[in-house]
Amino acid sequence: MELGEQITQYLVSGFSTGAIYALIGIGFSIIYNATGIINFAQGEFVMFGGMLTVFLLNVLKLPLWAAIPVAVLVTTIVGLLFERLAIRPLRQPTPISLVIITIGGSILLRGIAMLVWGKDTHVVPAFSGEVPIPLGGATILPQHLWILGITLVMIAVNRWYFSHTISGKAMRACSYNRRAASLVGIDVRRMVLFSFVISAALGSLAGIIIAPLTMTAYDVGIMLGLKGFCAAIIGGMSSGLATVLGGLILGILESLGAGLVSSGYKDAIAFIILLLILFLRPQGIFRKAQTERV
Amino acid sequence: MKRFLPILFVVVAMLAWSSLCLAEQAPIRIGGLFAVTGPPSFLGEPERNTAQMVIDEINAAGGVKGRKLQLIAYDTTGDPQKAVTAATRLIKEDKVVAIIGPSTTGETMAVIPVVEKEQIPLISCAAGSKITDPVKKWVFKTAQNDGLAVVKIFEYLNKKKISKVAILTVSDGFGSSGREQLKANAAKYGIQVVVDETYGPKDTDMTSQLTKIRGSDAQAIICWGTNPGPAVIARNHKQLGLKLPLFMSHGVSSKKFIELAGDAAEGIILPSGRVIVADVLPAGDKQKKSLMAYVKDYQKHFKAEGDHFGGHAWDAVMLLKGAIERGGDTPAAIRDQVEKTSNFAGIGGIFNFSPTEHAGLAKDAFVMVEIKNKDWVLVP
Numbered sequence: 001m002e003l004g005e006q007i008t009q010y011l012v013s014g015f016s017t018g019a020i021y022a023l024i025g026i027g028f029s030i031i032y033n034a035t036g037i038i039n040f041a042q043g044e045f046v047m048f049g050g051m052l053t054v055f056l057l058n059v060l061k062l063p064l065w066a067a068i069p070v071a072v073l074v075t076t077i078v079g080l081l082f083e084r085l086a087i088r089p090l091r092q093p094t095p096i097s098l099v100i101i102t103i104g105g106s107i108l109l110r111g112i113a114m115l116v117w118g119k120d121t122h123v124v125p126a127f128s129g130e131v132p133i134p135l136g137g138a139t140i141l142p143q144h145l146w147i148l149g150i151t152l153v154m155i156a157v158n159r160w161y162f163s164h165t166i167s168g169k170a171m172r173a174c175s176y177n178r179r180a181a182s183l184v185g186i187d188v189r190r191m192v193l194f195s196f197v198i199s200a201a202l203g204s205l206a207g208i209i210i211a212p213l214t215m216t217a218y219d220v221g222i223m224l225g226l227k228g229f230c231a232a233i234i235g236g237m238s239s240g241l242a243t244v245l246g247g248l249i250l251g252i253l254e255s256l257g258a259g260l261v262s263s264g265y266k267d268a269i270a271f272i273i274l275l276l277i278l279f280l281r282p283q284g285i286f287r288k289a290q291t292e293r294v
Numbered sequence: 295m296k297r298f299l300p301i302l303f304v305v306v307a308m309l310a311w312s313s314l315c316l317a318e319q320a321p322i323r324i325g326g327l328f329a330v331t332g333p334p335s336f337l338g339e340p341e342r343n344t345a346q347m348v349i350d351e352i353n354a355a356g357g358v359k360g361r362k363l364q365l366i367a368y369d370t371t372g373d374p375q376k377a378v379t380a381a382t383r384l385i386k387e388d389k390v391v392a393i394i395g396p397s398t399t400g401e402t403m404a405v406i407p408v409v410e411k412e413q414i415p416l417i418s419c420a421a422g423s424k425i426t427d428p429v430k431k432w433v434f435k436t437a438q439n440d441g442l443a444v445v446k447i448f449e450y451l452n453k454k455k456i457s458k459v460a461i462l463t464v465s466d467g468f469g470s471s472g473r474e475q476l477k478a479n480a481a482k483y484g485i486q487v488v489v490d491e492t493y494g495p496k497d498t499d500m501t502s503q504l505t506k507i508r509g510s511d512a513q514a515i516i517c518w519g520t521n522p523g524p525a526v527i528a529r530n531h532k533q534l535g536l537k538l539p540l541f542m543s544h545g546v547s548s549k550k551f552i553e554l555a556g557d558a559a560e561g562i563i564l565p566s567g568r569v570i571v572a573d574v575l576p577a578g579d580k581q582k583k584s585l586m587a588y589v590k591d592y593q594k595h596f597k598a599e600g601d602h603f604g605g606h607a608w609d610a611v612m613l614l615k616g617a618i619e620r621g622g623d624t625p626a627a628i629r630d631q632v633e634k635t636s637n638f639a640g641i642g643g644i645f646n647f648s649p650t651e652h653a654g655l656a657k658d659a660f661v662m663v664e665i666k667n668k669d670w671v672l673v674p
Contacts, residue, residue: 006509009534013501020498119335121522123554130557132533141533213529214498215522215554223496258502263491264465266502 005137010259011252012135016144018251019151020214022244023206024228026158027199029237033175034195036095040102041082042203043225044109048075049204050216051113054122064125072204078109079200083193106221113218124211143212150209151244154202159240171195230274236284245286249273322358322623324349324614325384326367327377327395327405328419328607333495334372336520337397340604341419342367344588345394347595348611358618370396374404381405385412391625394610395419397603400467406433415629417613419606422471426652434632434652436609436642438567438659440468443544444475446565446660447516448483450673460489460512460538462503462527464519469495472518472543488512493523501530507538514538520545525554532558539563544660548601552668563673565660567602567642571670580639584608588641605641612640 024046031039052071056062062070086101087093127146132139161168173181174191182188207216207224214220227250234246250270257269277285326345329338346365353362366388368380377396384390385408392415396402399422406425409416409432418425421437451459461476463469469492480487489510491503504527507515515538517527524546531540540562542551547566552559568575572585588608592600616638617631635654638645643659662673 003509006505009505010502013499013505017499114331119331119339120550121525121554123525123556130529130532132535139534210498215525217522220496220498223494224498255499255502258491259506263493263503263506266497267494 002137006259007256008136009138010255012138012140014252014255015248016140016147016251017255018231018248019144019147019244020206020210020224020247021227021231021250022247023147023151023154023209024203024224025231025235025243025247026154027203027206028229028232029235029243030158030199030202031195032232032237034171035087035098035192036175037087037098037102038229039196039199040099040225040229041106041109042199042228043221043223044106044113045075045079045200045203045221046207046210046224046228047113047216047218047221048078048109049207050124050211050220051117051122051207051218052204053124053208053211054216055117057124058122064127068205068208071208072201075204075207076197076201079196079203080193082109082200083196087192087196088189106225110218110221117218119218121215121217122211123215124208126212127209141213143209147209147213150205154205155241155244162240167191167194227270230270233274234277234285236281236286238284238286242284242286246284321353321362321364322618323364323366323388323390324611325381325388325390325393325414326365326607327370327380327384327393327397327401328367329372329397329401330367330369332371332373334398337419337603338369338372338395340592340598340601341395341397341607343596344592344600344604345607345611347591348608351591352611352615358615361623363615366390370401372398372401374401377401378404378408381408385409385414390414391623392417392614392628394607394614398467399425399471402433402435406430409433413629414625415632417610417632419603419610422467423475423653429650429652432629434613434647434654436606436613436640436645436654438544438642438655439653440471440543441475441479442655442657443565443660444472444479445483445657446662447541448479448485450563450662451485451514452483456513456539457484458486458488458511458513460491460507460510460515461487462489462491462493462500462507462515462517464495464523465492466495468520468543468545469518472545476516476518493519493527495519495523497523498526499530500527501534504530504534504536508534508536512538514541516541516543518543518545521548521550522554525551525558528555528558528562544602547663547670548603549599552665559665559668561665563662563664566663566670567605567659568661569600569602569605569641571661571663571672574670574672580644581641584639584641602641609640609642609645613638613645 027042053067056067086105126143128142170186171191174188178188231247231250232243235243254266258266328342330342349363349365370377394417399420402418402420402425416433418435423439425435463473489507493500517524524542542564544566572589575582589600617628621627621631633647636646643655645654647654663670664673
């Protein structure tokens with residue numbers, strides 16, 4: 001096999017894994033932008049989406065088209081309860097206490113999933129068959145197209161929501177300045193709740209569409225969450241295209257690194273990028289450094 | 295003095311009576327260290343279930359030499375530190391006469407100094423060959439050595455005249471031990487490892503590694519890991535349309551793997567204990583009786599297929615039962631008798647222990663199986 005063909009395959013593989021990271025990354029940045037919290041339970045929303053789908057399909061015998069919206073809905077309710085019960089009651093929220101709460105929440109959600117659904121890995125059937133599609137010497141699966149397609153749709157919907165709806169604009173206002181936002185009559189608390197609802201929904205959707213490829217278990221959220229976080233950091237915590245590019249860059253670098261250098265360094269590559277960006281360009285690689293206006 | 299005599303008599307009589315009662319009722323205590331939760335729970339859970347099931351059955355049938363057995367099991371969560379604490383507790387507080395487990399090699403290595411010092415026999419359920427090599431006086435094991443599985447695959451490759459292989463191993467204890475054994479044994483069988491790649495236990499896409507293998511001159515791929523990684527690899531292998539035959543380790547020899555890999559599992563060949571092919575074994579097979587009994591029992595109690603991980607605990611309990619029947623119930627007597635066990639047809643294979651051999655199994659403990667039509671088929 002020619003090196004050129006190999007590189008095509010690395011790029012295609014990286015692109016499809018990157019799309020997954022991007023979708024998870026966007027969940028991180030939405031909550032961050034509305035609240036200033038890094039929600040480390042985001043990976044657990046992803047896991048809940050996948051595991052709930054498995055549960056609905058195998059135990060309640062729902063068809064796939066019905067299981068997906070129900071799983072998204074239930075996870076969204078979990079996200080809502082999480083905000084109501086764990087984030088809102090906090091009297092004096094400081095970033096560090098909020099981050100610790102989300103870490104605690106992630107451990108709790110993981111524990112619940114383990115007790116309810118057990119420790120086995122499960123598989124969700126592919127949405128439209130498993131016949132590989134040749135693509136210029138490389139191959140991808142129909143499921144990859146689903147992932148790419150849904151990621152694109154989600155980005156478009158996000159963009160529309162944040163720039164063309166009242167509540168989306170209000171959420172952006174909160175991210176710029178909470179106090180000023182509340183002074184002009186925006187209910188900041190409601191916006192925070194919204195942000196959790198949206199990112200729980202997005203996370204669970206990501207978990208569902210990737211489950212046919214990556215399989216799912218109670219503990220998949222940790223690694224996927226970290227990679228999504230990485231993507232969001234590369235994208236400078238933007239809830240738009242920058243995070244998507246961040247995810248794709250991460251996926252492609254991982255795949256090229258594993259193929260051309262050594263697979264032992266695959267995860268190391270991701271985390272070295274994360275550290276370099278945090279040290280050198282904490283605002284993300286696509287964003288200009290912010291300047292304070294006085 | 296005469297006045298005290300009746301009292302003394304009564305006291306002595308009471309003591310004798312009570313100790314007689316104790317002798318009749320006190321069960322023989324056997325310790326268990328299993329990783330029932332945590333990452334290696336796929337080992338620890340069936341092991342604990344099986345040990346309890348077998349001991350309950352022995353007790354229902356009247357116990358060993360009229361005495362009941364009692365299993366005192368602790369969950370080690372796969373953590374060597376917890377395993378050591380639990381082992382100490384079993385020995386000092388629960389006064390067990392022997393310990394079954396731990397489930398993983400790392401935990402077993404941590405527990406060995408404790409049992410050697412306290413002189414309590416340990417029958418480990420972990421696979422690492424370093425557990426009994428060199429031989430430790432009080433330590434035995436029932437899981438097949440990784441090296442035996444490697445040898446079995448290499449013999450098959452020799453038969454098929456395949457000499458260049460790519461290995462793809464998981465970066466955890468199981469995978470790195472397999473990788474060592476694969477590389478150490480390759481030269482002996484005239485096999486050359488042309489690609490040596492790894493993947494993380496939680497990785498979700500291995501097409502990069504497989505693409506690299508496709509670009510090499512390897513004639514076969516050997517993957518060493520436990521679920522779910524190998525299932526992802528099988529799917530990626532199919533996605534890329536690779537023509538190279540794919541071999542797996544005994545780490546995936548359960549129905550779960552076929553379920554996870556789906557159609558991609560077809561044609562994969564792996565070494566496995568005999569448990570999963572119990573029903574298709576020839577009637578003359580020495581282990582068939584034990585295997586069928588175990589598989590049916592486990593199915594009845596836990597509504598799941600008995601796998602060879604649970605089998606390690608079955609073998610351990612049966613070895614202890616045999617030892618107590620032949621010798622006594624003191625730790626030293628049990629140790630001596632376990633060491634003298636020979637020709638014991640268990641779940642893992644035919645065990646032959648001796649003062650220089652505490653693993654007890656030979657390479658015939660494995661058979662080669664192929665996945666066809668979502669089931670296992672024996673490969674001649």
